[in-house]
Amino acid sequence: MKMKPVQQRSPENERTRKAATSTALQVKGRFTIGALANATGLRASAIRYYERLGLLPAAPRRHGWRDYGPDDVRRVRQLVAARALGFSLRQVKALSATLTDRAALVTSLAAKAADLDARIASLRRSRTKIATLIGCECKDAKSCERI
Secondary structure, eight states, X not given: OOOOOOOOOOHHHHHHHHHHXXXXXXXXXXEOHHHHHHHHTOOHHHHHHHHXXXXXXXOOEETTEEOBOHHHHHHHHHHHHHHHTTOOHHHHHHXXXXXXXXXXXHHHHHHHHXXXXXXXXXXXXXXHHHHHHHHOOOSSTTTOSOO
């Protein structure tokens, strides 16, 4: 009995397969959860999780599949961008309520910038302390007065 050789998936073939799958699942500007995941760089499980948390509205179903539109792609990309800026999921939820109110959005962003400035200052103090300890010539940590 002859066995068929196992065909290995190369990264290039995998990208082509994913792109073809994504295109096939995107019909007339509508997306399945897999196509939305491919379009936004998230996993489908993350999208479902964000739905459960209320960060994304529950998608309507079409033929048993979640049905997403271009607004959902934009919303997920905004969520990903906010997370990349250091916002927690709780903060993203509060921030999403301000997207249509420019003044509230600017206030939220300014508060985040102030928080980041405070964290940077704290990290710089820690870094300075560590540099001092590295240069310390004490025999051991018990006898060091700098700790």
